[in-house]
Amino acid sequence: MPAAERTPQTLYDKVFQAHIVDEKLDGTILLYIDRHLVHEVTSPQAFEGLEVAGRKVRRPDCTLATTDHNVPTTSRKALKDIASFIKEDDSRTQCVTLEENVKKFGITYFGLSDKRQGIVHVIGPEQGFTLPGTTVVCGDSHTSTHGAFGALAFGIGTSEVEHVLATQCLITKRSKNMRIQVDGELAPGVSSKDVVLHAIGKIGTAGGTGAVIEFCGSVIRALSMEARMSICNMSIEGGARAGMVAPDEITFEYLKGKPLAPKYGSEEWDRATTYWKSLQSDPDAKYDVDVFIDAKDIIPTVTWGTSPEDVVPITGVVPDPETFSSEAKKAAGRRMLEYMGLVPGTPMEEVVVDKVFIGSCTNSRIEDLRAAALVVKGKKIASNIKRAMIVPGSGLVKDQAEEEGLDKIFVEAGFEWREAGCSMCLGMNPDILSPKERCASTSNRNFEGRQGAQGRTHLMSPVMAAAAAIAGKLADVRKISEFNGSPHIEAAIAPESTTSSGPSASEKPEDSSPQVNTTVTRTGGAAAAGLPKFTILKGIAAPMEKANIDTDAIIPKQFLKTIKRTGLGTALFYEMRFTEPGVENPDFVLNREPYRSSKILVCTGANFGCGSSREHAPWALNDFGIKSVIAPSFADIFFNNSFKNGMLPIAIKDKDDLDRVHAEAVAGREVEIDLPNQLIKDADGNTLCAFDVEEFRKHCLVNGLDDIGLTMQMEDKIAEFERQMSRETPWLDGSGYLKRKGAGGKLAVKAAPVPMTNRGDVKKEPLEW
Ligand SMILES: CC(C)[C@H](C(=O)O)[C@@H](O)C(=O)O
Numbered sequence: 117m118p119a120a121e122r123t124p125q126t127l128y129d130k131v132f133q134a135h136i137v138d139e140k141l142d143g144t145i146l147l148y149i150d151r152h153l154v155h156e157v158t159s160p161q162a163f164e165g166l167e168v169a170g171r172k173v174r175r176p177d178c179t180l181a182t183t184d185h186n187v188p189t190t191s192r193k194a195l196k197d198i199a200s201f202i203k204e205d206d207s208r209t210q211c212v213t214l215e216e217n218v219k220k221f222g223i224t225y226f227g228l229s230d231k232r233q234g235i236v237h238v239i240g241p242e243q244g245f246t247l248p249g250t251t252v253v254c255g256d257s258h259t260s261t262h263g264a265f266g267a268l269a270f271g272i273g274t275s276e277v278e279h280v281l282a283t284q285c286l287i288t289k290r291s292k293n294m295r296i297q298v299d300g301e302l303a304p305g306v307s308s309k310d311v312v313l314h315a316i317g318k319i320g321t322a323g324g325t326g327a328v329i330e331f332c333g334s335v336i337r338a339l340s341m342e343a344r345m346s347i348c349n350m351s352i353e354g355g356a357r358a359g360m361v362a363p364d365e366i367t368f369e370y371l372k373g374k375p376l377a378p379k380y381g382s383e384e385w386d387r388a389t390t391y392w393k394s395l396q397s398d399p400d401a402k403y404d405v406d407v408f409i410d411a412k413d414i415i416p417t418v419t420w421g422t423s424p425e426d427v428v429p430i431t432g433v434v435p436d437p438e439t440f441s442s443e444a445k446k447a448a449g450r451r452m453l454e455y456m457g458l459v460p461g462t463p464m465e466e467v468v469v470d471k472v473f474i475g476s477c478t479n480s481r482i483e484d485l486r487a488a489a490l491v492v493k494g495k496k497i498a499s500n501i502k503r504a505m506i507v508p509g510s511g512l513v514k515d516q517a518e519e520e521g522l523d524k525i526f527v528e529a530g531f532e533w534r535e536a537g538c539s540m541c542l543g544m545n546p547d548i549l550s551p552k553e554r555c556a557s558t559s560n561r562n563f564e565g566r567q568g569a570q571g572r573t574h575l576m577s578p579v580m581a582a583a584a585a586i587a588g589k590l591a592d593v594r595k596i597s598e599f600n601g602s603p604h605i606e607a608a609i610a611p612e613s614t615t616s617s618g619p620s621a622s623e624k625p626e627d628s629s630p631q632v633n634t635t636v637t638r639t640g641g642a643a644a645a646g647l648p649k650f651t652i653l654k655g656i657a658a659p660m661e662k663a664n665i666d667t668d669a670i671i672p673k674q675f676l677k678t679i680k681r682t683g684l685g686t687a688l689f690y691e692m693r694f695t696e697p698g699v700e701n702p703d704f705v706l707n708r709e710p711y712r713s714s715k716i717l718v719c720t721g722a723n724f725g726c727g728s729s730r731e732h733a734p735w736a737l738n739d740f741g742i743k744s745v746i747a748p749s750f751a752d753i754f755f756n757n758s759f760k761n762g763m764l765p766i767a768i769k770d771k772d773d774l775d776r777v778h779a780e781a782v783a784g785r786e787v788e789i790d791l792p793n794q795l796i797k798d799a800d801g802n803t804l805c806a807f808d809v810e811e812f813r814k815h816c817l818v819n820g821l822d823d824i825g826l827t828m829q830m831e832d833k834i835a836e837f838e839r840q841m842s843r844e845t846p847w848l849d850g851s852g853y854l855k856r857k858g859a860g861g862k863l864a865v866k867a868a869p870v871p872m873t874n875r876g877d878v879k880k881e882p883l884e885w
């Protein structure tokens with residue numbers, strides 16, 4: 117797969133190029149996916165789709181599943197099975213459904229009784245499932261985390277999860293190249309989280325739209341793998357499709373001995389590292405966007421508002437919206453301050469906190485816990501702190517921390533020591549904020565209601581969250597005297613990660629159980645049809661005037677627990693639509709006539725659909741009856757997800773054009789979208805403006821084509837690509853407990869389910885499922 121060098125290429129170009137199965141004239145690309153991570157929230161509908169169509173999982177050896185979002189983080193000592201452990205009905209259904217699906221489709225799965233269970237973005241790297249130069253996807257926006265290895269890793273929606281399960285490929289387009297270079301040396305107390313918060317503050321939450329960000333520069337090179345993961349993790353908050361760091365000796369060192377990485381010292385390891393070393397951007401490679409950051413400008417950073425771009429140094433004050441550049445920004449700022457319960461001019465260090473959460477896929481790894489423990493050691497949390505939680509990212513992180521005695525440091529200080537999961541990052545499980553509670557959080561999103569309805573989130577690094585717990589308010593970790601903060605906190609505390617990754621491949625018993633790749637026996641699923649056709653759409657258009665409408669606002673977390681695609685219309689814009697359950701907010705546009713029957717949404721603010729990869733957002737719009745959203749720009753995943761559901765998102769950049777359409781919406785008149793002619797018209801048929809749409813997407817919409825069926829017609833090309841991959845990068849055919857049997861071109865994949873649990877005596881314990 118190593119590509120011969122031609123025109124100068126970036127790291128992204130190289131990895132992307134090496135995975136092209138097919139390219140159409142209009143630039144539509146069929147991209148091969150090496151690694152697919154699966155969790156319980158975004159997979160049920162995908163498996164259901166496979167089953168209905170009689171399709172099987174093409175590469176179980178390249179697929180790894182776990183439960184993380186819904187799982188309680190309380191003690192698992194009394195755990196019998198997930199069905200009796202999870203009390204909340206919908207959460208239980210989602211987790212049990214995943215367990216049924218992994219059995220049915222023969223996928224390796226880490227359940228709650230397995231120490232390798234954890235947040236999907238923590239376990240992939242930990243197991244060596246994530247490798248340099250690979251393409252990695254998951255039905256989850258923070259898949260960008262894995263880019264720290266020089267992988268092209270991005271979040272996808274549920275329809276795409278189904279597409280990858282069925283074909284191991286995705287239909288996509290090239291992204292732009294963006295480079296964020298961070299040079300210099302980080303000052304004491306400044307960690308990778310501050311770097312990424314600072315960068316997002318600089319570029320904005322739409323700054324990376326349509327691009328893959330390569331993080332480089334002397335600061336990035338000096339960071340540990342875990343610190344790099346925290347940075348790539350939040351690329352999505354900067355609007356980017358993915359973030360990447362070129363692999364180097366730090367990367368290789370991290371991968372040595374990981375169960376699913378090539379065996380260190382083997383010929384395969386040498387071959388792999390030779391290839392990985394070639395994955396550097398060429399010196400004269402071109403970037404579409406270049407951003408430079410001087411490390412000395414970065415000081416410990418916290419957020420003040422409800423978007424990750426609302427950052428301020430801890431030494432700063434709550435900003436005054438009246439100083440913002442436009443009326444729209446002023447209005448948004450006022451709303452944020454009201455929601456956050458903050459007054460302009462208040463020093464950030466005087467903002468009193470109720471809860472502290474150290475966890476999430478951004479900051480729940482062993483180095484994060486070590487760093488926080490250094491701050492906390494020998495101290496007590498402040499008396500006003502109602503609850504402070506440490507939630508390790510995986511069972512293995514938890515074990516490692518306990519081995520080092522970190523749990524004792526935290527517990528003595530007054531923290532709760534929890535089991536692995538997403539926890540309070542998004543409150544889909546019992547860990548939530550109560551209304552108006554303020555949280556110092558190491559997670560990645562501070563959207564309204566994110567950690568619990570009306571909860572108030574301030575994002576920050578683990579050492580800053582630890583400092584807030586001790587001080588009882590937002591605090592500058594550098595002022596906590598005993599904290600001998602060092603440059604690159606994570607790297608300095610843990611020069612080498614010692615987290616064990618469970619039994620290594622060689623320690624594992626040979627898998628001898630018969631495999632279940634093709635349990636679903638219905639056939640005839642390759643037909644390329646299935647969606648309603650979209651040609652002309654005429655109807656009422658609802659006006660909205662807000663920027664950065666995130667997917668958490670379109671459909672809040674509590675409605676993600678469904679295992680169906682339908683019925684979400686009632687939950688659309690829930691927090692804005694209802695003042696309390698069943699009571700409509702009369703001011704919200706969709707509660708007014710004639711907008712109750714809208715088929716179109718016209719939004720004048722940019723970056724519609726930012727945030728999570730939840731396809732529930734387009735499903736909710738669709739179920740409500742809205743088949744098209746018109747806005748100046750969209751977040752990539754939402755945009756993509758809409759097409760997969762036969763919906764048409766239209767980006768209108770020209771302000772006058774958009775204003776004309778918006779005026780019709782405000783007047784309550786019908787608007788017509790003519791897709792074949794790419795025109796938007798008023799109710800009388802007069803053209804308001806033209807719009808662009810990619811040829812392939814238009815073809816699928818107009819003809820109601822299901823793109824999984826289309827891709828399956830490319831079987832010969834996919835199989836040929838896999839044969840070539842087995843020859844050139846054999847380490848990518850499942851290894852270790854995912855060993856692909858019958859390689860060498862045949863698709864006789866024998867995926868290995870986890871042959872045992874990983875608690876206690878691995879040889880004697882029963883099958884995980
Ligand atoms: C549930 C999932 C779709 C979602 C995401 O994609 O990000 C979640 O992980 C989140 O952080 O909001």
Ligand code: SF4
Pocket residue numbers: 184185235256258476477478537538541542559560
């Ligand atoms: S962002 Fe939060 S909810 Fe989403 S995967 Fe990461 S930890 Fe889980």
